[in-house]
Amino acid sequence: MLTTEQAEFLQKMPQIRLCADPDWLPYDGIDKKGQHIGIMAGFHQLWAEKLGVKIHLVPTVSWQQSLDYLRDGQCDVLSSAMDLPARRNYMVVTRPFVFYPFAIATQPGKDFIVDLSQALDETFAVVEGYSVVDVLRQHHPDVTVYPVDSPREGLKLVETGRVYGYIDTVPTIHYQMLRHGISHLKISGILEQEYAMSVGVSRQLPVLRDIYNAVISETSETERQEILKSWISVNYTVPKPWFWLWILLSGIAVLTAILSYRYWHVHRHNQRLQSINNHLIHLSHNDQLTGIANRYRLHQLFQREMEYVKAQGKTFSVLMVDVDYFKKINDIYGHGVGDNVICEVARLLESLLRSQDVVGRWGGEEFLILCPQTGLSGASKLAEDIRHQIKTHQFSISESVTISAGISEYQPGELVEQCIERADQALYQAKTKGRNRTIALSPQDITSS
Numbered sequence: 380m381l382t383t384e385q386a387e388f389l390q391k392m393p394q395i396r397l398c399a400d401p402d403w404l405p406y407d408g409i410d411k412k413g414q415h416i417g418i419m420a421g422f423h424q425l426w427a428e429k430l431g432v433k434i435h436l437v438p439t440v441s442w443q444q445s446l447d448y449l450r451d452g453q454c455d456v457l458s459s460a461m462d463l464p465a466r467r468n469y470m471v472v473t474r475p476f477v478f479y480p481f482a483i484a485t486q487p488g489k490d491f492i493v494d495l496s497q498a499l500d501e502t503f504a505v506v507e508g509y510s511v512v513d514v515l516r517q518h519h520p521d522v523t524v525y526p527v528d529s530p531r532e533g534l535k536l537v538e539t540g541r542v543y544g545y546i547d548t549v550p551t552i553h554y555q556m557l558r559h560g561i562s563h564l565k566i567s568g569i570l571e572q573e574y575a576m577s578v579g580v581s582r583q584l585p586v587l588r589d590i591y592n593a594v595i596s597e598t599s600e601t602e603r604q605e606i607l608k609s610w611i612s613v614n615y616t617v618p619k620p621w622f623w624l625w626i627l628l629s630g631i632a633v634l635t636a637i638l639s640y641r642y643w644h645v646h647r648h649n650q651r652l653q654s655i656n657n658h659l660i661h662l663s664h665n666d667q668l669t670g671i672a673n674r675y676r677l678h679q680l681f682q683r684e685m686e687y688v689k690a691q692g693k694t695f696s697v698l699m700v701d702v703d704y705f706k707k708i709n710d711i712y713g714h715g716v717g718d719n720v721i722c723e724v725a726r727l728l729e730s731l732l733r734s735q736d737v738v739g740r741w742g743g744e745e746f747l748i749l750c751p752q753t754g755l756s757g758a759s760k761l762a763e764d765i766r767h768q769i770k771t772h773q774f775s776i777s778e779s780v781t782i783s784a785g786i787s788e789y790q791p792g793e794l795v796e797q798c799i800e801r802a803d804q805a806l807y808q809a810k811t812k813g814r815n816r817t818i819a820l821s822p823q824d825i826t827s828s
């Protein structure tokens with residue numbers, strides 16, 4: 380998994396000094412015993428085991444102090460951080476590894492909010508200093524924002540009707556409602572923007588950032604889900620027995636029963652919300668026929684990759700893959716069999732890609748593949764491999780199926796659309812030169828032709 384240089388670098392490091400946000404559950408927290416807890420702690424424990432390194436938590440009292448410690452060299456890594464311009468002189472970030480859409484919590488009787496511009500007359504609470512504030516400022520500058528100090532305060536304001544909604548990530552809203560017994564709210568909308576979490580690494584240690592990128596790529600979906608599940612389901616602290624005893628002594632045993640019922644009710648309510656939200660997100664991100672990413676999701680992933688590349692000076696390539704003479708398959712076997720062939724190609728493409736590559740359905744029988752950290756020659760080799768594997772694969776129809784592919788590499792400063800357009804031109808050339816072939820085009824190839 381690691382290069383020789385990376386393995387040698389780790390051997391020389393007795394331990395990795397990690398700073399975290401002490402008060403940001405379910406993502407990050409430090410418990411009373413000084414242990415790192417939350418989703419991020421789960422990821423860092425897993426990665427430390429995979430890498431065979433020791434992690435030393437450097438305790439801090441606030442998120443700001445953790446940032447200061449990273450800048451001053453008192454810790455090597457921030458458990459999770461967003462890439463913001465103000466931090467780039469002392470921090471580099473890994474590729475993002477957890478994404479959550481921002482959601483709007485409102486009272487149950489309110490309408491579903493498809494677009495925030497529908498609700499310009501309303502006020503939305505947000506926690507001051509959180510990245511959602513920057514997102515709203517950039518994408519929804521007309522929305523009226525009410526700054527609060529904590530998620531609990533924001534949710535309470537919604538509950539009492541003093542603001543219309545509270546905006547944060549879905550897990551935070553879920554966790555904080557459960558923790559503070561706020562049951563009568565619902566998720567009324569999901570913003571297009573999402574929160575993308577990366578590991579922040581000291582700018583002095585770029586090799587360590589690459590090591591984290593490698594271990595992030597090695598993290599399977601099952602491992603991710605295991606960690607997320609343990610914090611996104613019920614996970615609130617049960618008060619200590621002496622606390623209940625004290626309450627009992629105060630003669631409020633009945634209240635205990637009511638609270639238990641209330642927790643159970645909140646839990647059920649939130650589980651329902653979570654599953655509805657997961658379903659909504661799945662529907663909006665995946666192609667109905669094949670189940671792989673749809674065009675909308677591909678756009679999101681490309682934008683995200685472009686921002687990562689811009690900030691970190693890396694590269695990525697695009698493969699546009701199209702099934703040859705697909706119309707004939709439909710004409711001979713009918714549309715249903717044509718659909719099956721499209722699904723078979725999608726499954727085959729998924730199985731041939733590395734874990735960090737993403738394939739999505741661009742249209743009819745056309746697929747787009749995003750290959751992070753891959754130059755034109757690496758992407759061309761991958762495309763040739765795909766072409767060969769598809770040609771030799773035994774499909775459910777007797778005819779052999781072939782594909783043509785166009786390849787392009789992202790150029791600094793260009794729009795993602797320009798890069799995709801170049802892959803499309805390359806695909807067009809592959810088709811006109813006879814099909815069953817792959818062609819890579821650089822911007823120079825286009826200007827000189």
Ligand SMILES: Nc1nc2c(ncn2[C@@H]2O[C@H](COP(=O)(O)OP(=O)(O)OP(=O)(O)O)[C@@H](O)[C@H]2O)c(=O)[nH]1
Binds near residue numbers: 701707713718743
């Ligand atoms: N079964 C099925 N067919 C589709 C779907 N989407 C598009 N098509 C068909 O795919 C065919 C694509 O035809 P063309 O664009 O001429 O391409 P082609 O026959 O593959 O030829 P070349 O791409 O030039 O090699 C059309 O007949 C579309 O109706 C789909 O979801 N299912």
